[in-house]
Amino acid sequence: MTLPLAVFFVLAAVAIAGAVNLIVQKHPIHSALSLIVVMVSLAGLYLLLGAEFVAAVQIIVYGGAIMVLFVFVIMLLNAGAEEHTNISKLAGGPGLLLAVALGAFIAATLARSPESVQTAVQSGTLAPTRAISSMIFKEFVYPFELTSFLVLVAILGATVLAQREKS
Amino acid sequence: MVPTSYYIVLSAILFGLGVFAFIFKRNLITMFMSIELMLNAVNLAFVAFSQALGKPDGQVFVLFVIVVAAAEAAVGLGIIILIARNRQSLNVERVDLLKL
Numbered sequence: 001m002t003l004p005l006a007v008f009f010v011l012a013a014v015a016i017a018g019a020v021n022l023i024v025q026k027h028p029i030h031s032a033l034s035l036i037v038v039m040v041s042l043a044g045l046y047l048l049l050g051a052e053f054v055a056a057v058q059i060i061v062y063g064g065a066i067m068v069l070f071v072f073v074i075m076l077l078n079a080g081a082e083e084h085t086n087i088s089k090l091a092g093g094p095g096l097l098l099a100v101a102l103g104a105f106i107a108a109t110l111a112r113s114p115e116s117v118q119t120a121v122q123s124g125t126l127a128p129t130r131a132i133s134s135m136i137f138k139e140f141v142y143p144f145e146l147t148s149f150l151v152l153v154a155i156l157g158a159t160v161l162a163q164r165e166k167s
Numbered sequence: 168m169v170p171t172s173y174y175i176v177l178s179a180i181l182f183g184l185g186v187f188a189f190i191f192k193r194n195l196i197t198m199f200m201s202i203e204l205m206l207n208a209v210n211l212a213f214v215a216f217s218q219a220l221g222k223p224d225g226q227v228f229v230l231f232v233i234v235v236a237a238a239e240a241a242v243g244l245g246i247i248i249l250i251a252r253n254r255q256s257l258n259v260e261r262v263d264l265l266k267l
Contacts, residue, residue, distance in 0.1 A: 007171060036183070042210070046211075051218070053225055073248060076248070102180050102186060110172055157241075157242045157245065162245045162249070
């Protein structure tokens with residue numbers, strides 16, 4: 001087993017363990033911390049793929065900003081452990097079935113895909129950050145400008161939603 | 168080196184876990200976190216295919232997905248704060264009326 005393959009399996013195991021822990025934990029703050037583990041190990045996988053810019057953005061935006069927002073809201077609302085009723089326990093069976101069926105469907109699609117996709121070896125040499133930035137500011141310049149508008153609308157929406165009503 | 172299919176299988180597993188968490192969990196914030204997990208799984212598939220095809224398009228899409236996820240998290244958590252303030256609960260089973 002080569003070194004990249006070993007690193008991949010370690011990071012993949014950590015990511016799956018974090019995702020399982022998110023489901024097992026009862027308290028939302030424990031789920032949030034295990035989601036951070038998943039995100040950091042995914043950032044490691046991006047580095048392994050050679051996508052260093054995406055890895056940095058993953059750590060800064062996902063692991064940093066978004067998860068801080070989550071933890072902040074959990075602490076603000078003083079969220080306690082979740083409670084399960086009989087009906088919600090029933091959702092576990094069909095939900096598990098659905099998730100397994102979905103995973104099997106994706107695996108079957110992959111098995112029927114051309115040989116080149118299945119055995120394509122990750123060379124570790126990907127388009128550099130310069131290529132990504134030139135693509136953002138040339139081909140995708142209108143979507144890029146639209147995202148700035150989207151973020152502005154999101155800030156306004158969050159402010160309007162979270163403010164206390166004047167009465 | 169690692170074949171592309173390994174990454175896709177890992178992405179499928181993480182997406183399935185996210186779907187299961189979304190159906191099984193009863194806390195609004197945890198359900199929201201499972202949506203983030205699904206978005207992360209899709210991002211991994213994007214980067215893996217971008218690497219396999221040798222084109223940066225996939226990585227550009229990932230950046231857009233991350234921006235949309237950040238906007239979604241801000242608005243969604245605002246809505247969750249509003250629900251928690253009106254119902255004094257984060258359990259989705261308590262949120263069964265459109266009227267406040």
